[in-house]
Amino acid sequence: MEIAVIGGTGLIGSQVVKKLNAAGHEAVPHSLSTGVDVITGQGLAEAVVGADVVVNLTNSPTFDDASRTFFRTSMENLLAACHKGGVGHVAILSIVGADQVSDLVYYQAKVLQESVLKAGPIPYSIVRATQFMEFIDAVMSWTTEGDTVRLPTTPLQPIAAQDIADIVAEVAAGPPLNGTLNIAGPDVFPLDELGRITLNAHPDGRTVVTDDTAGMFAAVHGNALTAKSDARIAPTHYSDWLS
Template identity: 65%
Template sequence: MKIAVVGGTGLVGSQVVKVLRENGHEAVPHSRSTGLDLLDRKGLPEALAGADVVVNLTDSPTSDEASLTFFRTTMDNLLSAGASAGVGHAVALSIVGADLVPGLVYYRAKVLQEDLLKAGPLPYSIVRASQFFEFMETVLSWTSGSETVRLPATRIQPVALADVAEAVAEVCAGEPLRGTRNIAGPEVFALDELGRITLAERNDQRSVVTDNDAGIYAVASGDALIAKSDAIIAKSTYRDWLARR
């Protein structure tokens, strides 16, 4: 099966390409570095020529209002070109609970991307993943000081990027879901607790201060970012992942 992996040279995409190839598929990575620009359609017909499946793993360069325009334009362009190329299955990666956090513009933009895919001309699948383990360093950096890190007690269910790549690859190789598959890690943490675990593992002497107004995840309430009962629960635990790193 020939699978066009748009965003295939990035953090997620490169791992998806690796898994697909290990499973015997012809996975072809496409990105700006290979000559593809989804915003102006440059290289798009060539990228999709002969593809059975296209998976969209691109990300907006910003998380502000411009992300809405980015996801609208890129998804419209991809679906139009996919239909013209005869692609039989379009897959997109999104976020667990994206529709439950309207206070985040970026999450609204991901929901828009999902809605465009659902209403589009191609049979589709959506994979929603919870926050990546690998993203924790970035989360810590947003509200870090010399002696403290401020984090909200928002509940999250983080997952290893490698487990997400496996889930995306499995969906790409299967029949279109015409729906959504969720994947999350095996443990639920308060974000401030996860920060303490991370700093302790790194022997970072800073303390974590619980501040429910700190960072972007402060706007997520209750179990908005927790996977529902139908989700796939990955095996990798956060502490094991930290130890391997």
């Protein structure tokens, strides 16, 4: 099976390409660095022509209002190229609970991307993942002041990038879901506790202070970003990933 992975040189994409090729498929990574621009459309037609499946793992460079334009334009451009190129299946990676966090523009933008895909002419699959374990350090850095990290008690259920890549590769190689698969890690933590666990394992002089007004996750209500009852639970625990 020929599979074009747009955003195939990034954290998830590079692993998806490796896993698909190891399984005997012909997966090719595409990104800005290979001459493919999902916003201008440059290189898109050439990237997807002849592909049975296209996996879109591109991401907006910002979390602000520009993210809406990015996800709408990139998805529309990609679908047009795929339709013209005869692609039979388009898969994307989104976020668990994105439709329940209306106060965050980036989450609105991901829902918009999903909507454009669903309304398009090509059979599709949406994989919604919880927060990446690899991003917890970045989340902590956003609210660090000196030696203090301010974090809310927002419940998160982090998942390892390796597990995400395994499932995205599996979905890409399978029949279109024409629906959404939710995936999550096995453990739920309040974000402030997650920060303390992280710094306990890798101390750097910072301490965590609970602050339910701190950072973007303060806008999340309840358990919006944790697994739903139908979610597929990945095997990697955060403590094992940390070690």
